[in-house]
Amino acid sequence: MIDVRNVYKTFFAPHEIRALVDVTTKIEAGEVVVVIGPSGSGKSTLLRCLNHLEAAESGHILIDGIDILNPKTDIDKVRAEVGMVFQSFNLFPHKTALQNITLAQRVVRKRSKDKAHEKAMFLLNKVGIADKAGVYPDQLSGGQQQRVAIARALAMDPKVMLFDEPTSALDPEMIGEVLEVMKTLAREGMTMVVVTHEMGFAREVADRVIFMDEGAIVEVGTPEHFFTSPTHERTKLFLSQIL
Amino acid sequence: MQPKSRFKKPVAYYGWIGVFFLVLFALCGALYYSTLKIDYVWRWYRIPRYFIYEENVETKAFIDGEVERISRQDNTTSILVKGPTNQEVYTVEHGGLRVAEGDLIYPGDVLASYSRRRPGILIQGLWLTLKVSLIAIVFGVLIGLFGGIARISHNPAFKWLAITYIELIRGSPLLVQIFIWYFVLGTLINTLLARNNLYQISPLWFGVAALACFAGAYVAEIVRAGIQSIHRGQTEAARSLGMTYAQCMIHVILPQATRRILPPLAGQFISLIKDSSLLGIIAIRELTKATREVVTTSLQPFELWFICAILYLMLTFALSMFVQYLERRAVVT
Ligand SMILES: Nc1ncnc2c1ncn2[C@@H]1O[C@H](COP(=O)(O)OP(=O)(O)OP(=O)(O)O)[C@@H](O)[C@H]1O
Numbered sequence: 001m002i003d004v005r006n007v008y009k010t011f012f013a014p015h016e017i018r019a020l021v022d023v024t025t026k027i028e029a030g031e032v033v034v035v036i037g038p039s040g041s042g043k044s045t046l047l048r049c050l051n052h053l054e055a056a057e058s059g060h061i062l063i064d065g066i067d068i069l070n071p072k073t074d075i076d077k078v079r080a081e082v083g084m085v086f087q088s089f090n091l092f093p094h095k096t097a098l099q100n101i102t103l104a105q106r107v108v109r110k111r112s113k114d115k116a117h118e119k120a121m122f123l124l125n126k127v128g129i130a131d132k133a134g135v136y137p138d139q140l141s142g143g144q145q146q147r148v149a150i151a152r153a154l155a156m157d158p159k160v161m162l163f164d165e166p167t168s169a170l171d172p173e174m175i176g177e178v179l180e181v182m183k184t185l186a187r188e189g190m191t192m193v194v195v196t197h198e199m200g201f202a203r204e205v206a207d208r209v210i211f212m213d214e215g216a217i218v219e220v221g222t223p224e225h226f227f228t229s230p231t232h233e234r235t236k237l238f239l240s241q242i243l
Numbered sequence: 244m245q246p247k248s249r250f251k252k253p254v255a256y257y258g259w260i261g262v263f264f265l266v267l268f269a270l271c272g273a274l275y276y277s278t279l280k281i282d283y284v285w286r287w288y289r290i291p292r293y294f295i296y297e298e299n300v301e302t303k304a305f306i307d308g309e310v311e312r313i314s315r316q317d318n319t320t321s322i323l324v325k326g327p328t329n330q331e332v333y334t335v336e337h338g339g340l341r342v343a344e345g346d347l348i349y350p351g352d353v354l355a356s357y358s359r360r361r362p363g364i365l366i367q368g369l370w371l372t373l374k375v376s377l378i379a380i381v382f383g384v385l386i387g388l389f390g391g392i393a394r395i396s397h398n399p400a401f402k403w404l405a406i407t408y409i410e411l412i413r414g415s416p417l418l419v420q421i422f423i424w425y426f427v428l429g430t431l432i433n434t435l436l437a438r439n440n441l442y443q444i445s446p447l448w449f450g451v452a453a454l455a456c457f458a459g460a461y462v463a464e465i466v467r468a469g470i471q472s473i474h475r476g477q478t479e480a481a482r483s484l485g486m487t488y489a490q491c492m493i494h495v496i497l498p499q500a501t502r503r504i505l506p507p508l509a510g511q512f513i514s515l516i517k518d519s520s521l522l523g524i525i526a527i528r529e530l531t532k533a534t535r536e537v538v539t540t541s542l543q544p545f546e547l548w549f550i551c552a553i554l555y556l557m558l559t560f561a562l563s564m565f566v567q568y569l570e571r572r573a574v575v576t
């Protein structure tokens with residue numbers, strides 16, 4: 001489903017930072033991969049490269065067989081297949097919860113008003129806030145906003161969902177409701193790449209955990225492997241700090 | 244903070260309000276007093292005729308003969324005049340009829356006359372100012388919208404064109420730009436049109452073009468700032484859903500930017516209305532030029548220039564009210 005080969009990414013402003021260094025990994029359809037690592041290790045950059053919000057400078061990134069680094073690729077088409085959920089929700093503040101979910105269905109998928117509406121209501125039900133359909137984002141709690149954002153991404157019927165620290169901006173009592181939605185998705189077989197510090201989620205849901213440090217993938221393994229017998233020193237150090 | 248609470252005693256607060264009116268009246272009084280000193284005679288009663296005047300319209304017969312029939316329709320009255328060899332029908336307004344059936348008519352006789360109200364020269368000038376400003380605002384906004392988007396484009400052609408345009412316009416006086424539009428571009432275009440046997444473009448449109456391009460440069464900067472004030476996450480969210488750059492602009496960025504753009508835009512529109520007073524120099528008879536013409540004929544400059552200023556004030560005030568209304572609507576939706 002996702003094939004990342006020898007990807008490099010360097011930022012030059014304000015000073016040179018090697019954000020991704022020779023990253024290679026493969027994510028199969030239906031797999032849930034959790035990416036962990038210290039701050040600044042390149043987790044977000046990797047995720048953002050996967051839907052080309054950030055352009056990797058070399059290597060190959062294949063999404064469902066399509067090389068998104070090929071300039072001839074219609075990136076908008078690929079992005080419609082790759083849902084993304086941001087740490088800061090990024091809901092459209094001038095649109096209601098419902099309109100947030102229908103907008104891209106209408107303009108990208110060209111669905112009819114009724115179809116888009118129906119789909120949006122189905123998804124709002126699924127994330128448990130159908131009663132907030134007509135409410136503007138600034139009147140929703142963080143947890144509710146993030147669930148709308150997940151519904152917005154799901155409305156495009158994506159093949160992959162990317163989550164960049166979806167619960168980091170939330171008050172503790174709201175983290176559960178968002179993780180619950182994500183667990184349901186995982187159970188339904190959605191391919192997911194999740195950057196998170198929620199180790200409980202990783203342990204329970206992940207098929208694989210990727211540990212990154214200084215732009216490189218240091219260690220990959222099952223959750224049991226990670227939480228019982230990590231091999232690398234840096235992994236051990238990181239886990240000891242976070243657990 | 245309550246304004247009154249800054250004062251220890253409410254008396255002091257109202258006292259200062261009194262001072263405000265006192266200063267105002269003193270200034271007006273001083274002005275009036277000094278006009279008396281130079282023997283200026285205020286004749287406000289002469290002013291209304293420049294707003295509205297009565298025009299006498301007479302319908303005269305062209306042939307001689309006899310009024311055969313007078314018949315009333317819904318809005319008009321028809322007079323049938325029958326001569327020895329021919330007949331004619333004159334259609335006039337109700338009322339003001341000067342003839343009856345059977346009257347003998349000679350050519351040049353007045354069959355009917357009525358007076359109608361016509362807008363005076365100041366109202367015509369005001370109307371032209373409004374028209375020129377509104378057209379310039381519409382084009383200015385369009386130019387500014389595309390200019391602002393081009394300004395933040397990554398394409399060097401668009402970006403540098405936008406920067407060049409904005410800097411050229413903002414770096415030179417509007418008066419000079421109006422001269423360039425009228426005397427340079429206007430001469431060029433109209434001469435080329437004449438060579439090809441095409442219609443000439445009136446000075447009005449060169450004036451509008453000068454104003455629109457001038458405002459467009461400022462609007463472009465306002466639009467740029469408005470777009471850049473929207474958080475990058477909005478673009479990223481929209482693009483991550485597969486929207487194109489244009490779709491993202493139209494559905495996500497511009498609707499949000501509009502709210503922030505409207506207040507500075509209102510200021511720009513008000514400047515534009517005031518700047519339109521410069522168009523008089525290229526023979527466009529807008530409000531200021533109309534006032535100058537009336538001043539030379541009426542010799543009542545004091546009244547007329549005050550009136551002129553008040554008329555501008557009314558236009559700008561109405562416009563800022565309208566923009567405030569738009570702003571409130573933009574906040575609700
Ligand atoms: N747009 C950018 N411009 C310059 N440097 C950047 C940019 N985005 C990220 N970086 C740098 O690249 C490195 C990796 O950043 P990244 O955001 O991927 O880390 P992260 O693992 O997501 O960290 P965190 O856990 O804090 O979110 C950091 O050193 C960061 O400062």
Ligand SMILES: [Mg+2]
Nearest residue numbers: 043044045165
């Ligand atoms: Mg991050």
